[in-house]
Amino acid sequence: MNIIDRAIGILRTGLTKAMSAGLTSYPNSSIKFRLVFGFLDFLIQLLLRIPSTESPIAKPNSVLIVNGAHLGDVLLSTAILPLIRKMCPDIKIGFVVGSWSAEALQNNTLVDEVYIVDHYRLNRSRKPITEKIRAYIETSHKALKEIRKSQYEVAINLYAKPNIIPLLWIARIPTRIGYIHGGFGSLLTHRLLWKNSNNHITAYHAELLFAISVDVRRGANYGYVIPKPTQDELASVDVFLNVDPRFCSDYIIFHIGTGELKREWLPERWRELAFQLRQQGQFIVFTGQGQRESESILRIIDGLDGCLNLCGLLNWRQFISVVSRAAIVYCVESVASHVASGLGIRCVAIWSGLNNPNYFKPIGLHTITVTADVPCIGCQHGCKDMHCVRNVSVNDIAEIPVADLGKKITQ
Secondary structure, three states, rough: OOHHHHHHHHHHHHHHHHHHHHHOOOOOHHHHHHHHHHHHHHHHHHHHOOOOOOOOOOOOOEEEOOOOOOOHHHHHHHHHHHHHHHHHHEEEEEEEHHHHHHHHOOOOOOOOEEOOOOOOOOOOOOHHHHHHHHHHHHHHHHHHHHHHHHOOEEEEEEEOOOOHHHHHHHOOOEEEEEEEHHHOHHOOOOEEOOOOHHHHHHHHHHHHHHOOOOOOOOOOOOOOOOEEEEEEEEHHHHHHHHHHHHHHHOOOEEOOOOOOHHOOOOOHHHHHHHHHHHHHHOOEEEEOHHHHHHHHHHHHHOOOOEEEEEEOOHHHHHHHHHHHHHOEEEEOOHHHHHHHHHOOOOOEEOOOOOOHHHHHHOOOOOOEEEOOOOOOOOOOOOOOOOOHHOOOOHHHHHOOOHHOOOOOOOO
């Protein structure tokens, strides 16, 4: 058999295995993704022959947590930190995040080191793709040097698609744990299949801890790790709130924006809700980031008294401080819902149906998520109409018994 025949045989075998593995290994992915990564994982396994095991390892001395996604995702990831620290009090914990979510780990005493890797596919900036790829290469190179110096024993990849699993292999971390449905699973030593269920994402994260002998019982309660505002941080927001004594306490927060425009509620609905709440004597503080959100807020509050626009004026810790003083937060599917829930502040969040709503909803009883009843929940990609969000009416939100929500929190 000549070289060409052997190559054709390998290609045919790889494609066959890619097609068969794609149905189980890469759920909720396109046919193209299944074929490409199925074949790629076949080639990696053929060349490197990295063994996979289900056996847990002894409690390690160091672990690297990896989640390159956005603020809300990283906040949800912090729920596993106390579980690890409780079982391994002296363990060194590193955390790989994107630069856009590093502030979620500010003042977090459970994390020893933070590394930045800006994956180009997770970069929401308006920069050209070439600049995003350059930033990805540069941040990966810098992080790789720092991670190698620390000689981590274990890496746990929490965000599957897209991921930086190849970097963990290049860093020579001996034990690499994660779900395989995002690709590059053949570079992991402990490979878990993602099984669609109604479990919260924190339960999926916790399942990965079994590989390092952390005993996480099913049904355990998980909570964010959000350091409470210091007195200095609270004082720093008084500069903004004291411009009007009405905003010193018991205000409502409107956080109207999110990282993806298609997840947002219509501005005219926000204005109508604001009008109703103002008629009830409520004072409203608007938070957010960016020129687009700021311009939307200005249109919403035009002619409305009792509204304060803090969009773009707060840093991360100041944002947490403002939320901590609120009576209730109204928001869309964004980090605001997670911060409110983590701080014990009542929250009503208008939630899209892109994913199973149970996956990423805020932890605990502090938040109610509202999604329109449509047949395409969990579509993964969204559409131009986004009826799951835009069919939510102002009455749907205004009629939520906020008083009962308060009682539920205190039980």
